[in-house]
Every structure is written in structure tokens, then in C-alpha cells.
Amino acid sequence: MHIFLALLYVSLVAAPGSSSLPTNGGSIRNSIHSIINIAQITLVHIKKLQTRMPVSQQIETKTPSIQGLTSISHDLGLLDNDLRSPLTELFIQIQADVSSLEGRVRSLALTMDCPIAARPGREPSDNLFPDSQHHLTLTKAQHYLEEFLLHKDKLKVC
Template sequence: MHHTPALFLLLASAGILAPGCAMKENSTRKAIQSIINIARIALVHIRTLKANLLSPAHTDVSSPCVEGVGSLSRDLGLLGNELLLLPFSDLLAQIQADVSSLEGRVRALALPMGCSLPVRPRVEAPDHTFPHSHLHLTLAKVQNYLEKIPPNKDKLKVC
């Protein structure tokens, strides 16, 4: 009889007694890996577009920190809106789709966690002053932010 607690702990840790918990953890892990993969793919698309543009060698920008899925969802919504205001190109449309998909995955991850998410911000009227500079600045901001996601993947487990 004294082996019963040890057996119970072994079965629970293996997910046999509580399969819902193990399945939820596996689902969360897959969702986080999917978010990381989409961020990396979007970064490849951004680098490809920037290589095709006549652009400054480096643009210094700052972007918010990744604090959790709530802030990530908000920030991706804002960046997605900025991307929508840029002149259309096929590769830019792909980057817009990447960021939108990423935002959707983050929102889907947040729901079972019970996180409250902000309403997606409205798209503001475009500023047509210096569109070429605006394109480079926006791409740099999106790139800078997406580069922060993989090293902060532990933040995707908190609201």
C-alpha cells in the first residue's frame, strides 16, 4: 500500500490520470512553436523585401517589449494596421498576411488561457508624406518586434 502515492504521481506526471492536462500542455507547446515559426517566416519575407528595395543600410527603431499574449496581440494589431497603410506589393501583402496570421494565432492561444485581449485598433488614415521612408520605417519596426518573439517565447505562457 505504501507504493500507491508513488504510482499515483508517476501516472499523473505521464498524463494517464489527467489526460486533459497533458493534452492542453502539448497543444499550448504546439501553438507557441507555430507562433515562433510564423514570426521567423515573416522575418525572411521582410529581409527579402528589404533586399529588393533601395534602402538605407540600417534604420534604428524601437519597439515595445513582449510582455505576454495580451501585449503581443495588441502590438501585432498595431503593426498590422501600419502595414495596411503601405503601398501594395506582392511581397508586402505576404508580410501583411504573416503578421495577421501571427496575431490570429496569438489570439487563439490566449482564449483557453483566459486572457483578456484588447480590441484590435482601428486603421488610421494614411499619411502620404514620404511614403518611401514610411515603408522602410514600418518594415524596420515590424522586423525589430518579430525578432523579439523567439527569445521571449516563455512570455507566450502568460497573459
């Protein structure tokens, strides 16, 4: 009888530690890993597309500072809007990547109880020079994602 009670006690005490259910910390780690992978893949897509486009002068863009999940979500929403421009059908895969990235960052922020603003609205663009606009949009996305990967530790703060 004592052996049965001892086995029951050990199984109850050991069960939580050996559970296969993901912990909140494990879920957050998996989300961060997934976000980083999508950002890296998107950079590969951008560089591949840039090799197929006509050569352009080096474009300087200002990359917003990466402060935490709230700012990252907002900035990715703005990039997503830029990539949805009607004249940028070339960007379908990159736009899908950025949209997925923004959704995952937003979900991670909500999991971590971070304040998240509504998605930024689309601003109308004049598209007077579509080729230049394409290069500018791609360069903005590339620089932001490169900066984002350098500051990936900001995925752990609001």
C-alpha cells in the first residue's frame, strides 16, 4: 500500500515538469524564433527581387528606431501598406511576408500584454514615378528588416 501511495505521489509531483504542453515562456520563445525566421526569409526575397529590377542609384532611407513590440508592429503595418500599392504587383510575396510578420508581432505583443494601436491606415500615393517608388519601397523594407534583425532583442519588450 505504501508503495502505491509513493508511486502516486511521485507521478503527481513529476507530471507538471514532464508535461508536453508548451509553457508561456516556451510559446514566446517559439514566436520570437518564428518572427526572426520570417524576417530573414523576407530579406532573401527582397534581394532576389532587386536583382531582377533595373539598376537604380543607391537610395537613402531613414529607418525608424526599433524600441519594442509596439513600435515594431506599427512600423511593419506602415511597410505593409506601402507594399500594397496597386502598382507593386511585383511585391506580392514580400507583402505577404511583411503582413505575416506584422501579424505575428501583434500576436506576440498581445500575449505579453503590450499596448497595441490599431493598424495604420493606407495613405494615398501619387505614383508619379513608379520605378523610383518601387526601389524606395524595397529599400525601406530591406533597411528596416536589417535593422530589426540587429535589434531582435527588442522583441522581448513592449
